[in-house]
Amino acid sequence: MNAIQPPSYTPNLMFSHLGFAVSDLGRMEDFYTRVLGFTVTDRGEVLGMDLVFLSRDPMDHHQIVLVSGRPDNLPPNPYHPQFGSLINQISFRVSSLQALRELHEILVSENVQNIMVGNHGIAWSIYCHDPDGNNLEFFVDTEWYFPQPFLIPLDLSKTDEEIIAETEKFSREQEGFEMYADWRDRIGRRMHRYNPNI
Numbered sequence: 688m689n690a691i692q693p694p695s696y697t698p699n700l701m702f703s704h705l706g707f708a709v710s711d712l713g714r715m716e717d718f719y720t721r722v723l724g725f726t727v728t729d730r731g732e733v734l735g736m737d738l739v740f741l742s743r744d745p746m747d748h749h750q751i752v753l754v755s756g757r758p759d760n761l762p763p764n765p766y767h768p769q770f771g772s773l774i775n776q777i778s779f780r781v782s783s784l785q786a787l788r789e790l791h792e793i794l795v796s797e798n799v800q801n802i803m804v805g806n807h808g809i810a811w812s813i814y815c816h817d818p819d820g821n822n823l824e825f826f827v828d829t830e831w832y833f834p835q836p837f838l839i840p841l842d843l844s845k846t847d848e849e850i851i852a853e854t855e856k857f858s859r860e861q862e863g864f865e866m867y868a869d870w871r872d873r874i875g876r877r878m879h880r881y882n883p884n885i
């Protein structure tokens with residue numbers, strides 16, 4: 688029996704944005720705007736901190752806010768240097784494998800550090816570091832679900848057809864496999880059970 692009692696009422700929460708402290712605001716703004724295509728929606732100073740608001744969606748005033756004040760000499764993640772020591776990852780959905788491939792070319796040509804391309808079965812991903820060393824992920828959802836975590840290398844020089852075929856094959860062999868759409872139905876009912884108002 689589950690010991691956690693669901694709350695009797697929880698307002699709907701939709702994740703919108705995050706802010707993180709940066710060491711070099713100008714360099715970070717350049718990377719997020721010029722390389723990743725964000726628009727600066729506002730900027731200014733509050734409580735002694737410099738802020739740059741960034742968005743790629745007019746429905747969100749900001750999806751990311753860069754704020755001065757990152758401490759010097761933050762210790763690295765003790766388990767794996769790819770991943771952040773405080774924020775493990777900041778992840779962006781990409782529309783297609785081809786878009787992921789194009790992004791990979793941009794990251795390589797911009798000499799972005801710590802590029803790691805991986806296959807989660809449920810998603811194809813590129814990880815890399817932004818200029819401050821934060822771990823970013825860009826991913827495309829697949830149509831298949833099996834229990835996570837799972838991570839093996841992905842070769843983006845293969846064709847879409849090859850990547851899709853081999854990913855579907857090993858995904859279907861995993862214990863707990865189901866179509867991602869079926870998993871979404873199932874998990875969605877569990878989520879909604881806690882909130883009858885959505």
Ligand SMILES: [Fe+2]
Pocket residue numbers: 776778824
């Ligand atoms: Fe992720």
